[in-house]
Amino acid sequence: MNQYFLKLTASIFLTGVLCVGARAQTKLSSEMSICSLTLPETLKQARANFSIIYSLQLDNTGAVSRLIKIQDDFVGKENVLSCVSDWRFRGLPDGAKLIATFKWKHAKGWVEVSVVGKEFSQIMRIKQGPGY
């Protein structure tokens, strides 16, 4: 099981660059890593469905300068910070706020990462996740 999870962790670290729209003069783009956030084994074993939610504040380079926990009983801020540290949202104003949601489904694993804000929305569905 652990071997399998490690393989998935290795394979799921995909990085994509998506151009999602255009503002007046600045091209809006995002760059994100999808991380297999670690969960307690007991939670993976149980029939459980839940989300963890964080508020992200961006600096003038589009990096996450501030991370605020909105809902997370299982993963922990440090792990999420590590995941979002290389995320970039270019073209959004300095100080822009986004909401990042990671959805977990029993038997599937992390199935969805969404990032939503006033001027930006993106959702990524993760298929054929780790199960547990």
Place this chain on the structure above:
Amino acid sequence: MTDPRFPRKLVLATLPEKIRKKVEAAIGKNGVLTRGSLDKILSKDKNFLDLKAIVNDKRSMEITTGKGFKNPGEDGQEFYYKDAIQTRKDFVDNMIANGSTKEEAEALAKDRNAFSAFEPEATYGVFQTPDQTGGNPRVTISDATGPASTMPEDERVGTTGHELYGHGLKYLQGKTWGHEKNGPPDSFFKGIEDRSKANFRGPQNLVTPKAIKPKK
């Protein structure tokens, strides 16, 4: 119909209504279904056949209800349930608690819901191996109290089927019992959950409102 104090009621609820009394009568005063005790009950229902296979196995299986569960060396896990409305409300409340205005929080909730809908969130139940229980393999289902007090009955019944006839029986059969890639497919577990819920609701509730034509 089910009483959280009695896990036997959850097991019975996964079975067709017409055989529940016969199965209940086979349960001993100590709450045990002994090997062979279901052999004279005739039913082709898949859940019943799975239950009979578990009962006739030479090993024992426990089913219980509780507020959570614990594995050796790990923190315990509490069962809980929030419906989609509560999940959305918690989101808005937590945003406000972290400095957003109500208007900002509501706008974000609306935007988020448009892309990724708020859904029920829960921990329903679990199957544990003898290594984890220190005894028999065990199914534990939420007793629908405390943070799980609003958990729908059909979800508890569906989870009972999932854990007992899915993980539990596969474990006794010596097969891959988890959700690994080489384990039973998702459709296997969904079939059990759907069958358990359908048995719980009974045939009279299988007609959806859409199928009922309005009177002229």
